[in-house]
Amino acid sequence: MTARSFETGTPAGERAGSPSLWSRIWQQDAPGYLFLLPWFIGFFGLTLGPMISSLYLSFTHFDLLTAPRWAGLDNYVRMFTNDPKFSASMRVTMFFVIFSVPLKLAFALGVALLLNRGMKGLPLYRALFYLPSLLGASVAIAILWRQIFAGDGLVNKFLALFGIIGPSWISNPNYSLWTLIVLSIWQFGSPMIIFLAGLRQIPQDMYEAASLDGASKWRQFWKITLPLLTPVVFFNAIIQTIEAFKSFTPAFIISGGTGNPINSTLFYTLYLYQEAFGFFRMGYASALAWVLLALVAIFTAFSFLTSKYWVHYDD
Amino acid sequence: MTDAPMKLTVVGAETPLWRKRAISILSHAALIGASILMLYPLLWMLAASFRPENEIFTSASIIPSEWSIDAYFRGWNGLRTSFGVFFTNSFIISILSVVGNVLACSLAAFAFARLEFRGRRLWFALMLMTLMLPYQVTLIPQYVLFRQLGWVDTFLPLIVPKFLAADAFFIFLMVQFFRGIPRELDEAAMMDGAGPWRIYWKIMLPLSTPVLATAAIFTFIWTWDDFFGPLIYLNQMRDYTVMLGLRTFTDSTGTSDYGGLFAMSVLSLVPIFLFFLVFQRMLIEGIATTGMKR
Numbered sequence: 362m363t364a365r366s367f368e369t370g371t372p373a374g375e376r377a378g379s380p381s382l383w384s385r386i387w388q389q390d391a392p393g394y395l396f397l398l399p400w401f402i403g404f405f406g407l408t409l410g411p412m413i414s415s416l417y418l419s420f421t422h423f424d425l426l427t428a429p430r431w432a433g434l435d436n437y438v439r440m441f442t443n444d445p446k447f448s449a450s451m452r453v454t455m456f457f458v459i460f461s462v463p464l465k466l467a468f469a470l471g472v473a474l475l476l477n478r479g480m481k482g483l484p485l486y487r488a489l490f491y492l493p494s495l496l497g498a499s500v501a502i503a504i505l506w507r508q509i510f511a512g513d514g515l516v517n518k519f520l521a522l523f524g525i526i527g528p529s530w531i532s533n534p535n536y537s538l539w540t541l542i543v544l545s546i547w548q549f550g551s552p553m554i555i556f557l558a559g560l561r562q563i564p565q566d567m568y569e570a571a572s573l574d575g576a577s578k579w580r581q582f583w584k585i586t587l588p589l590l591t592p593v594v595f596f597n598a599i600i601q602t603i604e605a606f607k608s609f610t611p612a613f614i615i616s617g618g619t620g621n622p623i624n625s626t627l628f629y630t631l632y633l634y635q636e637a638f639g640f641f642r643m644g645y646a647s648a649l650a651w652v653l654l655a656l657v658a659i660f661t662a663f664s665f666l667t668s669k670y671w672v673h674y675d676d
Numbered sequence: 677m678t679d680a681p682m683k684l685t686v687v688g689a690e691t692p693l694w695r696k697r698a699i700s701i702l703s704h705a706a707l708i709g710a711s712i713l714m715l716y717p718l719l720w721m722l723a724a725s726f727r728p729e730n731e732i733f734t735s736a737s738i739i740p741s742e743w744s745i746d747a748y749f750r751g752w753n754g755l756r757t758s759f760g761v762f763f764t765n766s767f768i769i770s771i772l773s774v775v776g777n778v779l780a781c782s783l784a785a786f787a788f789a790r791l792e793f794r795g796r797r798l799w800f801a802l803m804l805m806t807l808m809l810p811y812q813v814t815l816i817p818q819y820v821l822f823r824q825l826g827w828v829d830t831f832l833p834l835i836v837p838k839f840l841a842a843d844a845f846f847i848f849l850m851v852q853f854f855r856g857i858p859r860e861l862d863e864a865a866m867m868d869g870a871g872p873w874r875i876y877w878k879i880m881l882p883l884s885t886p887v888l889a890t891a892a893i894f895t896f897i898w899t900w901d902d903f904f905g906p907l908i909y910l911n912q913m914r915d916y917t918v919m920l921g922l923r924t925f926t927d928s929t930g931t932s933d934y935g936g937l938f939a940m941s942v943l944s945l946v947p948i949f950l951f952f953l954v955f956q957r958m959l960i961e962g963i964a965t966t967g968m969k970r
Contacts, residue, residue: 392872393793400784400803400847403840408806411817418816425820472710475703482704488956489711495952495959496718498901500919501941504926505721508934515720518736547714551963558964607810610903614923633812638908643816650812657810 419648424641436648447649449624450632453538457628458605461545466597469549473556474586487554494550502544503614507531510540531615534625541611541626552597559593560586591672599664606657609634629653725939732934748943751936754925757913759940762921766900769834769917773899774892776838777846781891782884784841785850786876790862800851806844811904819908833909834902838895846891849962853887854880890962893955897948918944 394401419436421429440447472490476483496502509515512529520527530536563586571581587594609630612620620627620635633653637646719738725747727740735741752759787793788800822833841847861883862875870878881888906917916924922944925937952959 390793393787393791393796396783396787396791396872396876397799398783399780399839400841403780403837403842404802404806406821407818407837407840407842408809408814411814411821412809414817414820415813415815425823472707475707478699478703480700480703480707486707486711487960488952489715491956491960491963492952493714493718495897496945496948498898499945499948500901500903500922501721501944504922504937504941505717507926509717509720513733515717515736554960554963603808603810607812613903613907614926617927630812634904634908637816637819643820647816650810650815653810654813657808661808 415647415650418644419651421644422642423644423647425643426641429644432644436645437652439645440648440652446624446627446632450620450627450629453620453625453627454606454629456538457542457545457608458602461542462598462601462605464542465546465549465601466552466594468546469552469597470556470590470594472549473553473560474582476553477557477560487557490553491550494548497544497548498610500610500614503611506540506544506611507615510536532622534622537616537622537625541608541615544611545605545608552601555597556590556593559590563589588673592674595664595668595672599661602660603657606630606653606660721938722942725935725942727935729933729935732938747933747935747939750933751925751939751943754933754936754940755913755921757916757921759918759921759943761914762916762918763943765831765915766917766919769831769906770896770899772831772835773838774895776835777841777843777895778888778892780839780841781843781846782850782881782888783876784847785854786872786880788847789851789854790875790880791872803844803847807848815908822909828909829912829915830909831915834899834905838899843895846895849891850884850887852965853884857883886958889955890958893951893959894962897951900947 418429420432420434422432422435423429476486480486493502510530511517512527512532514530516530517527528536530540567585567589568581571585576584607630608628612626612628612631613634616622616626616631618631618635620631629649630653633646633649636642636649716738720736723738723740724732726743726745727735728742728744729747731741784803788796788803818833819828822828825832827833827836837843857880861879862870865875865879901919902917903919903923906920907923910916910920913924918940922937922940925940
């Protein structure tokens with residue numbers, strides 16, 4: 362934070378030497394707090410207040426119409442001992458995170474490496490690969506996906522060219538989640554752009570030196586590119602994992618809000634939505650939200666703690 | 677961004693010319709193949725919106741046998757309320773969100789980047805922490821609050837938080853940019869007796885158009901695409917956004933009018949696509965420098 366130098370550049374009012382404490386506070390602190398006023402209202406009214414309130418609600422039964430009834434740990438106990446839909450949604454979400462994030466990042470890195478070889482037309486390719494990532498969050502794309510992977514959809518038409526009769530991917534519980542994973546991978550554009558920016562930071566003379574020493578491309582990748590890129594990998598992995606945990610719209614649209622077939626696309630967020638706004642179990646939904654927060658926090662903390670063993674920071 | 681200076685140092689000088697050529701051709705082939713594979717679904721949907729209804733499920737090609745814009749008329753009036761209303765609603769919400777986000781976030785960012793006040797570090801750290809917070813944690817109390825205020829079934833729950841800088845990501849983005857603006861400029865202005873407000877309004881904002889534009893464009897796109905907010909706060913069809921209209925279309929028609937559905941889907945993507953065409957460089961640079969999620 363470089364803003365500290367402001368202390369030496371004395372504001373005009375202070376130079377005049379205001380005597381009273383209040384006017385000094387006014388001169389010094391008031392502008393900052395006034396500029397932050399909208400954010401403060403938002404932070405206390407829409408973030409911190411609701412967080413505390415939601416933590417409280419997670420220990421109650423609350424149906425929105427009558428006052429919350431204290432329930433102690435009931436919600437959490439039920440979640441972990443007696444709620445098959447909770448465990449299903451947890452399994453689905455974990456499966457989604459574990460497969461979609463690494464595959465998406467692998468595609469992003471692979472294409473970025475290919476593009477970084479000084480390809481002609483790089484801006485064009487980069488833009489084309491980025492487009493799905495920009496459009497992908499739209500309901501329209503989820504609708505398209507539902508059609509592509511339907512029994513009579515585009516994918517099966519292509520398979521039919523090779524004489525393969527594909528299943529109805531969307532309504533088959535063995536494949537339905539995979540269609541969502543493919544949708545997520547399809548949007549590899551933005552991590553790819555971040556990888557490209559990172560690759561550009563790697564000094565070219567390192568490769569030249571390695572070439573002179575006779576290191577193969579493969580070896581250069583493992584010994585130079587990947588280690589120097591680990592901060593970017595780390596960053597992308599965190600952002601994409603949190604996004605994957607929060608993913609909602611595709612599963613909602615593709616399953617028509619149900620999470621079916623047989624809960625195979627019941628994302629955690631979708632289950633939370635059903636509990637809150639389908640059954641008005643607001644207390645239980647709040648507890649679900651806090652478990653999600655705990656999951657995200659544990660994952661983030663774990664990543665930061667392990668990062669010193671695999672993320673290369675040059676300082 | 678110039679792409680020139682990193683040419684082929686990777687393929688060393690000893691590599692024979694024919695091998696370089698071969699590698700280059702293979703790479704282009706792979707990239708072109710991947711582009712086609714990735715864009716095919718989008719092109720197919722575009723084509724489906726222009727082809728006769730009976731051809732949608734029989735053809736995998738991206739060139740309709742005959743062109744017709746009937747589906748656009750059918751889709752536009754496919755629900756009780758016209759899609760014209762949904763588009764108007766989406767535009768109102770998105771544009772007001774842009775105004776709110778740019779104003780409120782730049783005010784907060786200016787305070788964090790340039791003003792000296794007690795507790796700044798603490799507030800800044802708290803602001804950063806909200807970046808990671810899943811919205812589900814504040815969802816239910818916010819809903820209860822907006823319900824008590826009588827704001828359900830209005831646009832207010834979708835717009836007012838933007839005027840309160842609830843999307844901390846953009847504060848962070850702007851702080852980064854403001855810090856890069858030379859301090860001598862505000863110090864000179866201060867010598868001339870300008871207060872913080874004048875410095876913010878007359879110096880910082882005019883010099884920050886790139887970051888303000890990036891924030892405005894991403895706010896527009898994210899608000900336009902937002903499904904969850906409208907889903908819980910808007911229940912009357914006359915208040916629906918385009919995304920809610922599309923969702924209702926998929927449910928209510930029993931998916932009989934696919935042409936109309938695809939036509940409206942395509943239309944819903946047009947504003948985003950236009951941003952992409954016009955501001956592509958800006959979007960890509962925004963992501964490259966700040967690591968945005970999409």
